[in-house]
Amino acid sequence: MGKNAGLKATLLLTSTDQMVATSLIIPIMGYIAQAFPNAGASIMLLMTLPNLCMVPAILITGKLCDYVSKKILLVIATLIFTIGGIAGGVYDNFTFMLVTRAFMGIGAGMLFSLPQAFIAQLFSGQERVTMMGWSAAVGSIFSVIFNMISGTLGVINWHYCFYAFAVYFLLVMFQIAKVPNLPPEKKDETLQRDTKDDKLGFRIVFFSIAIFCMFTLLCFLTVDISLFVIGENLGTSVQAGIASSILTLTSFAMASLFAFWFKIFKRYLPVVSALAMVVGYFVLSHAYSMSTIYIGAVIIGITSGSFGPYFMTRASIVVPKSKQTLAIAIISTCMFVGMFATTYYGMFLASIFGSSYRNIFFGVSISALILAIAILIYIPLTQRFEAENPQNMTAEEVK
Numbered sequence: 280m281g282k283n284a285g286l287k288a289t290l291l292l293t294s295t296d297q298m299v300a301t302s303l304i305i306p307i308m309g310y311i312a313q314a315f316p317n318a319g320a321s322i323m324l325l326m327t328l329p330n331l332c333m334v335p336a337i338l339i340t341g342k343l344c345d346y347v348s349k350k351i352l353l354v355i356a357t358l359i360f361t362i363g364g365i366a367g368g369v370y371d372n373f374t375f376m377l378v379t380r381a382f383m384g385i386g387a388g389m390l391f392s393l394p395q396a397f398i399a400q401l402f403s404g405q406e407r408v409t410m411m412g413w414s415a416a417v418g419s420i421f422s423v424i425f426n427m428i429s430g431t432l433g434v435i436n437w438h439y440c441f442y443a444f445a446v447y448f449l450l451v452m453f454q455i456a457k458v459p460n461l462p463p464e465k466k467d468e469t470l471q472r473d474t475k476d477d478k479l480g481f482r483i484v485f486f487s488i489a490i491f492c493m494f495t496l497l498c499f500l501t502v503d504i505s506l507f508v509i510g511e512n513l514g515t516s517v518q519a520g521i522a523s524s525i526l527t528l529t530s531f532a533m534a535s536l537f538a539f540w541f542k543i544f545k546r547y548l549p550v551v552s553a554l555a556m557v558v559g560y561f562v563l564s565h566a567y568s569m570s571t572i573y574i575g576a577v578i579i580g581i582t583s584g585s586f587g588p589y590f591m592t593r594a595s596i597v598v599p600k601s602k603q604t605l606a607i608a609i610i611s612t613c614m615f616v617g618m619f620a621t622t623y624y625g626m627f628l629a630s631i632f633g634s635s636y637r638n639i640f641f642g643v644s645i646s647a648l649i650l651a652i653a654i655l656i657y658i659p660l661t662q663r664f665e666a667e668n669p670q671n672m673t674a675e676e677v678k
Contacts, residue, residue, distance in 0.1 A: 285457040286401070287410065292450055293353065294394040294414040296360055296387045298422040300329060303364075303440050306430040310437040315373045324377055329384030334615050336388025341608025344396065345465045349604070350458050353393050354451055360386030361447040368441025383444075392611045396604035399595030400461065405538060411592045412537025415584060419531035423524065464601050482597045483606050485657055486590045487613040489549065492650050493586050494617035495624050496556060496643050500526060500563070500579055502621055504572075507563075507636040514569045522569070522576045529580025537588045546658055548589050553651035555581040560644035564637045587614065 304311075304325060312322050340352060363383030367376050398410045425443065432439040505519040533540070544551055559578035566572045594606040628642035 285453070286459075287413075289450070289453045289457045290394045290397050290410070291413055291417045293357065293390060293454065295418050295421040296357075296390045296447075297333070298418040299425045299444075300360075300364065300383060300387050301326070302422040302426040303429045303443060306426060307433040307437040307440050310433055311376075314371065314437070318373050321373075325380055328377060329380050329387060330615055330618070332381045332384030333388030333391060334612055336385045337391050337608050337612045337615070340389045341392060341396075341605040344463065344604040346463050348460055348463055349393055349396060350454070350460045352389060353397075353458060354454050356386050356389030356393065357447055357451050357454060358386070359383070360390055361444050361451070362386075364444030364447070365441055368438035392604065392608040395591050395595070395607045395611075397458065397461075399603040399607065400600070401459070405542070407595065408541050408592055409538040411588045411595075412534045412541070414534075415537070415588045416531050416534035419527050419534060419584070423527055423531075464604060479598055479602055479606055479609070482661060483594060483609060486594055486606075487610055489650065489654060490587065490590050490610050491613040491617040491620070492646075493553070493556075493582070494614050495620045496560075496647055496650070497579070497583055497586075498618050498621040499560070499625065499640065499643050500576065503625075503636055503639075504576075507640075508569070508572065510636065513567070513572065518569050518572075522572050525573055525576040526580045526583060529577050530584035533581050533584025534588055535584075537585060540585060541589065541592065546593070546662070547655075549586055549654050550651050550658070552582045552586045552589065553647050553654060555579065556647040557644050557651060560640045560647060564641035564644060566637070 308322065308325070311325065312318065315322065340356070343352060360383055363379050363381075363386055366379040367383070370376075394414055395411065398407060398414065402410055428443055429440045432443065501523065504522050505516060508514045508519040508522065509516065540551075541548055555578050559575045559582070562571060562575035562578060566575060590610055591607060594610055595603050598606045624646075625639055628639050628646075632638040632642040
């Protein structure tokens with residue numbers, strides 16, 4: 280990592296918050312349900328409430344960066360996230376636990392786009408691309424690690440899983456020591472002097488729509504894989520877990536090599552990524568064995584590990600430097616809204632193709648193909664515009 284190793288490691292570790300928040304609680308949901316038998320269906324709020332709180336927090340933080348130092352926001356957000364996470368295990372009251380999960384979600388939302396914003400401002404060229412890919416990769420691998428930690432601690436006592444959030448107190452120390460104290464973006468002369476057009480532009484609108492659509496489609500596998508495997512008598516929850524792990528590990532591998540793929544395919548990478556999803560879901564729509572499902576998970580993992588980092592990177596390239604944080608925040612918000620839209624889009628696909636999982640997966644494949652075509656049309660329409668209006672882009676980034 281070179282002379283910035285400490286800074287890079289700190290930013291990459293900060294990128295793990297949302298993945299860790301989810302992976303720590305999934306293995307112990309059964310134990311919590313037993314501890315609060317009267318909670319009923321409300322038990323799922325422990326999963327969904329933090330994500331709901333993240334959406335406004337991401338947008339508000341993106342705007343706060345105009346007036347408050349990103350380092351201050353980073354430290355405050357990590358403390359909120361850590362305290363909220365630990366507090367979930369200190370008191371056996373379901374309402375109190377929901378409040379702590381909401382508190383943690385606010386912290387996670389504040390944190391979500393800040394590491395990418397620092398990467399966009401502090402790094403450039405191939406180094407920036409590499410860091411964007413690594414930020415996604417580290418999140419994936421930490422998800423697997425903390426999932427295992429939670430499963431192990433949950434057997435002893437499910438409360439202990441929440442105490443694992445305490446490791447983020449160490450991260451706060453590294454943030455204070457390693458992350459530079461950049462001025463608020465409205466007062467940062469290095470950002471303002473290069474800004475000719477202080478608007479986000481139509482490309483961020485397209486990026487936001489694309490990321491919304493892609494994550495709506497991507498979540499079908501993560502949400503429905505267990506129901507599909509067990510409902511179709513293809514395997515057990517163990518095999519479904521293996522398929523989910525294969526998706527995560529493939530995503531990790533793709534994100535780790537993101538800079539390599541970005542250099543080869545350049546702006547056509549999301550087309551390749553979307554086409555991988557077309558093939559992956561088509562394979563799942565014809566899956567009658569676990570081996571076929573595993574193949575589909577590998578192919579869809581290609582999309583999972585490349586699509587998000589690509590648009591985060593492109594957003595940091597095409598907007599004025601003073602708007603990089605806000606642009607990344609908007610795209611991050613659309614990512615989460617897309618995840619919520621999965622259920623409703625599934626109902627829409629079921630009304631057209633039929634309610635079986637294979638039919639829905641086929642509908643997702645068709646939808647991904649439409650998205651790939653839309654991106655393919657968009658690319659040449661904007662390439663000339665970016666060549667004439669390079670803003671903070673290098674000649675290589677305009678290609």
